Amino acid sequence: MSSSITNTGASAALKILSHNQYKTPRLLPTSLDPSPLVQFNKWLSGALDPVAAGEEEGTPKVHEPEAMTLGTATKEGVPSSRVVLLKEVDPTGFLFFTNYSSRKSLELAANPNASLAFYWRETSRQVRVVGRAEKLTRAESDAYFQSRPRGSRLGAWASEQSTVIGEHTLEERVKEIEQRFGTDPDGKVDCPENWGGWRIIPDEVEFWSGQPSRLHDRFRYLRNKTPAADGAVWNINRLSP
Template sequence: MADAIIQPTPDKIKVLPHEQYITKDHLTPNNAPPSPLDQFCTWFKEAVEGGQVKEAEAMSLSTASPLGIPSARIVLLKQVDPRGFVFFTNYTSRKSQEILANPHAALVFYWREVHRSVRVVGRVEKLTAEENDEYFQSRPIGSRLGAWASRQSQVISEEYLDSRLHKLQERFGIPDGQGDGVVPTPEFWGGWRVIPDEVEFWSGKPSRLHDRVRYLRTEETLDDTPIWKIERLSP
């Protein structure tokens, strides 16, 4: 896909049409697997094979306040399991506070290089302390210290992070921020799992006649053993 052509005018930027999206495969309800998580894993593996997509785990996470005011940001997918999609963050951050007040979220993956996208809508649950600890302790020492140092989404001074990081390095006995020191998992940090109720797979096609296949969770099915209705959507 070529870069978009930008035509500036005195009061606007106009983006002109660019090359068509082209994917070789054809996704339909007839050839889609019964589970959207299986379909996601297939596409994700294809996206990362040979380095086709840089940082394929990057996803847009949208949350909303109890009043319905939305916010979105890019986070990294860390796990896909039979229940859903997992990411980690500070539990005092804006995203976490909105999830606590309104436990629903949407995810979007856009893999430009292979002309594919995946959209997820679902409920959100906290990971267990054991799951949080297992992942946190696998992180590099600098990332573990950084999780302690950051008061995510809070207004801070220019000097705050350096000062706090220095104090934490002394506290945990890691003066240079290197090595394999013991940094415990903070109580204010951990994972969220988005349990999908709707998953849409988008595959780019010429003339904007894209493939769109949507999975909808049927009512009254268990989170661990859902039954899905698979439909084709008009592009």
């Protein structure tokens, strides 16, 4: 592996010249689960605890593998992206939680098409997801909200996420919320009505495994729009690197 940066002046273009060679265990059709959600859980388990997951000896743990780039778009199609944290993969999709008044939530409400991207540098793996968003039920959102640290629960009340704010406004709001709910560390903090979870239900999932000379392994799952003759829910194909 070698890399360098060239910059010939303050007004010149900054060029990054890198030649990282990736080498991961080959990704083969026989190793793929018929469900991309199950396959993702296998990879996530390996990222969290490679030894327990039976990964190749010497495979490193991934730092914060639940971090994912969420892509949304306005009704007019103007995109935006940010990193959020995956909290669960259920039999239907990928779950995360946020303020329903935030930019991402407003965009998902207006345009439910969304994308996710995971990049695990330590293991040279990527997962890309395209799907549609749906809100979780209040019961599901409240159950997760109550599992959060008390400070995070109070913060959800104090923050009007994505809005312009004064320099000391947030600190003042936090104090007001603390007074409202008291100082008992075990005291209940209700889940705000404008806070909750989203589920991204995938229609497309791609698994990418880095290989030497940029000849990477790529497999894409596409949801069958009509029932397949063999009953398969997903169509799986290798993609050219």
